Amino acid sequence: MTSTTRTTCPYCGVGCGVLASVDASEAVSISGDPQHPANRGRLCSKGSALADTIATDSGRLLQPQLNGETVTWDVALDTLAQRWLAIREESGADALAFYASGQMLTEDYYVANKLMKGFVGTANIDTNSRLCMSSAVAAQQYAFGVDGVACNYSDLESCDLLVLIGSNLAWCHPVLYQRIKAARERRPEMKIVVIDPRRTATCEIADLHLPLRPDTDIPLLQGLLRYLHEQSATDSDFIAAHTSGFSADELASAPDLQTLGNITAVNDADLQCFFDWFAATEKTVTAYSMGINQASEGTLKAGAIINLHLATGRIGKDGCGPFSITGQPNAMGGREVGGLASTLAAHMTFTAQNRDRLNRFWGSTAVPAAPGLKALDLFEAIERGEVRSVWIMATNPLASLPEAARWKRALEACEFVVVSDCVNDSDTLAVADLRLPALGWGEKSGTVTNTERCISRQRAFLSSPGNAKADWWMVSEVGKRMGYADAFRFESPADIFREHAVLSGFENGGQRDFDISDWRLDSDEDYESMEPQQWPILENGTSSLYREKKFYTVDGKARFRPMAASQSLQLANAAPESLVLNTGRVRDHWHTLTRTGRSARLSEHQHEPTLSVHPARAVKLGLPSGGFARVSSEHAKLTLRVTLDENLPPDSVFVPMHWTHSHSAAGPINALVGTERDALSGEPAFKHATVTVAPATSAWQGLMITRTPLPCPDSDYWVKVRGDDYWLYYLAGFKAPLSIQTIWSSLTDMEYTTALLDSKHEQVRFLRIDANERVSCLLAVSTAENFEPPLWAASLFRHEITSASDRLAFLSGVPLQGSTTISPTICSCNGVDQATINALIATGVNTTAGITAQCSAGGNCGSCLPEIQQMINEAPSSRRVAL
Template sequence: MSINVTTTCPYCGVGCGVRAAVDDNGAVSIAGDEGHPANAGRLCSKGAALGDTTGLDGRLLHPEVRGERTDWDTALDAVADGFRDVIEQHGPEAVAFYVSGQLLTEDYYVANKLMKGFIGSGNIDTNSRLCMSSAVAGHMRAFGEDVVPGCYEDFEAADLIVLVGSNTAWCHPIVYRRIEAARAARPDLKLVVIDPQCTTTAEDADLHLPVAPGQDVALFNGLLAHLEAGGHIDSSFVDAHTEGAFAALAAARRSGNTAELARTTGIAEADLDCFFDWFGATERTVTVFSQGVNQSSAGTDKVNAIINCHLLTGRIGRAGTGPFSITGQPNAMGGREVGGLANTLAAHRDFDAADSVATFWRAPYIAREPGLKAVDLFQAIGDGRVKAVWIMATNPLVSLPDADAARAALEACDLVVVSDCEGATDTLACADIRLPAAAWGEKDGTVTNSERCISRQRPFLPVPGSAQPDWWIVTEVARRLGHGAAFDYDSPHDIFREHAALSAHDNDGRHVFDIGGLANLTRAEYDALEPLQWPVPASRTRDSRHGTAAKRLFADGRFPTKSGRARFVAVTPRGPANAPDTDYPLVLNTGRVRDHWHTMTRTGRSARLSAHVDEPFATLHPQDAQVFGLRDGALARLDTRWGHMLARVRIDPGQARGSVFVPMHWNGQTASAGRVGALVNPVVDPLSGEPEFKHTPLRVSAFAARWHGFLLTRTRPALTGETDLDYWVLVRGEQFWRAELAASEAVGDWGKRARRLLGATSPDADWLEFRDERAGAYRGARLVDDRLEACLFVAAEPPGLPARHWLGGLFAQDELSDADRMALLAGGPVESGGDTGPPVCSCFGVSRAVIETAIQDQGLTTPAAIGDALGAGTNCGSCLPDLRRLIDIHATTTDDDANETNPVAAQAH
């Protein structure tokens, strides 16, 4: 029987609606939900490929204790007994939970309730600490509560959109699609991008401000001073609804004149003047900020510097205005609602409200003070203060800064419990007890997106093996710890109703977060719940689709502070915690790529997503590459005071000079030395506890490999035991796995080594082999019944290796022809054009070579024309910026060719 449900995407904080269908054969198909207000049917490349990620290969399906498979009763008893013993011997501060924005709100709620209400410790923190806690702290300082005042519709209503520290086109593609559509409909809408790098997003901006790393506060203080000097002050709003403006303006005036600010920020004076003039003159302005602002030792100050500019101009609470924090994870906001951060209680309450929350929960041991934040928590595990930790739905040994120290901490910890759906992660390897959790597609509950919209996540697949939802696992442990009466839940519906009721408890309008109007939902109403935006108090009428009539907060000028006024916060620019020096002269900046997500446990399952960017890389400016002797496509070693890694060099003139960008996604299961978290400085913002992922002093050097190679095989190769491989990266392909390889030591007998790597021991295998000892080249292939099973190619340098995508296509053939066999040994297709390279459009697998040929041969000059000809860009739209770049490159090349024969035009150009 086929199944069709509406649910929510499990990736970023945009919170897109998804339609999932399962046919009679169990095949999963995914489409956007046209009725969801966040995306209106659009999905990015990751969301569109969700159907690729729902298989059971590699899943954790049964509980394990000390490496032995067991049943749930035994495993749950072991968790409860272990935590009870530690609490009795060392107190509640010796235990901790580390949870995740991948949890549903109901999962989050019971975990927070157990730790803070019934164990009595504040030691529950979340990986959301790593991406948006500076926004939380900034909101609380300015507004008195962690609230995002605006909504996505403000992007369409704005006349100026400022993107700060956000490569929105890659990291929040559906939001960027909305911005693109708004700009197309209203060409006067201006887009400013503030980012040290010339990202895909910056390339499309009306103005790109390449701010020097760490100088955002100086920039926005300069803007604040300009707004005051230019008379762009909403005096009636400031006088009636804010406090602290005098001190904030006094601090801003110290930023100096435009020339001084240009030297501080690295931005040209003319560009500063342009930005300041646009901001001052444009009433409908939205400032969107993300990880480039938050992930800093001064992240909270950066957030408040942005908010100050909106308060001074009164641009908040009205259509097309406001500061807008866009979050990184699907339920970062839901976790904030229920107190998933160590410094908050549930329902946006702080620890001053402990008695109120304790009364509601009937909690005997309510925590009275904040617990350990993420980085401090793992340091406490390492030094033995925390002796038992339960990690849920996250992979901190990849995502944390100073990740090697975090691994050492878990290896030394008395008790490590991990709940996960994956059967092999860096973190799971350290677990004493492994608990199989339900995955996306199997989970039932709610999530909240960046615009405060609550959406249902509905299951459309059966829970496999012995796996269980996270809320059930936590509830069962709570019952074993003696708290069964407080955890008497039969379903997520029960938990959600309690969560909603707590939001209204002792509220009386003092807290903006109030969903008391949902506290009495019946099970049928909960199951049918449409997306709706909070607040939804019991006293306010809501429609069936969008929650409250007021999508924007603070329209009345009232804020949830003691005075009822918003607060200006005086902030002073300060540089990053650690500056480059002679030993580490560059700056490491980490982030995401377009088609991968976090530590890749989900997107790594999809061949089409893996094809876009398939190796860890380090992007450098051409001048930096020249200084440090690095070639494009070669391997480099990256060192900081905390760790090292190997990555493929990418040279890009859009990269900021002195800065190196490295993506965060590769882990110990997909790369031998690709965990960039191991390099990151563990310094944090003193208020938010968010780490400084964007600024770690770095040294880069060429990696001297004796040989380079790659193998393709139908079965996943086991490479972790190949200790003489300095570099390996594993990539999922269609019907095969690919591994990129390199080492600093020579191999004596490649034939013997190849047979071991490729499993050429079967008596019915046909072995093809080519060697050129002088050139350092080797090619070997194993066939069974004329079908390619595995192949290995080796060369002294990367340019000597054949094209991967052409070879991958041979695995789709049931048998190889004589020409294919010859091509294997020759290292390339017999006919020219046989390899089209990696895809630009992941949805339809359209490669760069195909697109460039169409641009040239058909004279295509717009992304729409490319879409009509090839389909590229017509589904999720994530590749549209790349299509525009290819068009521009072709136009520039054409102009240059013309100028060679027209010296007058060349001189003018």
């Protein structure tokens, strides 16, 4: 018998509905929920592969551990509560801190925020959302008086001009990308502009791509506003009636159209086209994400976008508005409950009136008077010893923060580090004094809020493994043990959500945008059956902020963000040999690989973290494609494999941010990035670090394939990749060649069974057989510069290979009959590899629709379609057919 549960995807902020089915053997299958308004049944490659990532034993943290020893929950929680009470008594509440995550459910977030701000008495609770969305938050709070996102997903489909700036929607939010693509097919007159230094997959649906020079967004946006003003394309009536702070004098100092080309490196004709389209199109949406937020002036950049919409009155109407696209599944829910150090619960700020309101609602006297430490400030305080204990929940800051090695040293020296997680091998967990086993997706229950303010249920469909517990339960138990039992008598997530909802309406009276107090959730049954619902619900049944031109500032008017203080062009003084380092996501991976790294099909699109370089720059630097490069900043040096990408600006390089030291010697990638941050939001400038790049010549390279994962190899370069029935390790050394036997023993810590020296190919191959006469590990090591990894040897792990002739096949370097070389996966949703698609193209299939019809590639989320189109374009005999 199969049971099916309606739940919500745990990845990005799109908030897709998921149907999770569990059969009698407890096997899980995943499909999209056709009834969910966010995705209408679609899932991206990551969502489609969720069943691959579920693990209840291997790789899980299943028991509390104190100083490396397994303990009971009572011992763990008593220890935490007693240590915190003692530290607060000795050093004050601000010596304690909590670092939360956009992966947490709203109920978990609510209880954590209540404990810290309501009862511990410190605002030192921040979140990894600080690293991705806090500039958008700060910009919205200034402009609107609240952190209220102005648009709905339907606006992306009904607008006549969609401007995507700093957002690779095709890879980072594929379901939204497909909704836009489908809308464009229904309305061909709709225009799409992509503004991004890279030509990304999103550009495949663009009418116009503006490849602006990095960090020149503010001059571009200010120049556009000046142009609109000069062309009388602003809405003077809206400006007068509903805004404050508009300054024509300030616009006079903005760059004009004639000088913007030199500043942005965009040609004049394309700038003119964009400006004219924006001036002429009433129904315009400007959607932005990390490319705007993750900058030293991210708040000003987001503010410049909002300024454009205020100046034209394009807000609070269908098909209009500035739209901040959220990165994490519950960054919005965390913002609703006050999970940022700079806000209080229910979209309240640190005014005396709001503090008094919260104290009375919670029955407390401890709500702090001022904001707490933002993420980087918090870790700097840990480094100085001012914060003596931190509780880190559902995140991996030693991989995600800039200057990661610095914070590892800080946490190692910190008096008492608590980490709650569902995995047992994260970079951060390694430095924890107390480890608390948490429930993972499919095991925990609560709510999440997506980018368009839609609250959905995440429901449990798996039993709790080991001794893992819900995050809200852990926090509540600590609250009780610290003496606040009456405030933390929660019995279920439904109890917490009801309190959260009541607080949203408490003494609100329309003063705050967030109010769900009239949602009918009186019983646990109401909560369990809750349907996805946007807020606010208006009288006509729609859900839109600012439709009545009501803003939440003191005078009720939206505020223009002054731009005169902009210090844009941060890279102008960089050394001539420096390159701009852009970090970001790849198509099939998420955050730090703790979930997607478990899936073979998600790992097979891109095996290694690579340094993408423009071909012209690669020639200048002497970097061969597939070779190695040493990437250096003032903070770290990493060695990465080189890939060529003509879609990059010649002065930029791109590195994906997912790989950590759990998966690669090159991780964490963010070790290269400095702590420069936005002065207003505290968000780090991940997109605009400067690095130097030089070739790195390997002394030897290798490929190891094993049935079970091994400890991190002791070699200069290694990457660990999940396969179907095996694990791959790419290996390299850059020092004088070691003896072959030393290489083997240092990598595997085991005696080899058989070895063969292949002098012709400068290669030695090792083979190990387990007690069942199966191949358990093999290794090929070569000193040749043109080493071709024998990926076909993975076939040995798909069968019961026992014969001497089969073993000899590998040792001699001759592929087994019927074996196939691993080909990069192009369509992860349907498991279609590059070789299959190339074979179809060779037979004359020369459209993406034809490829989909033949092998299903691109038939689900569609994020692989741009790559398929590129393969068609590059095939010598193909016709170039647009997507």
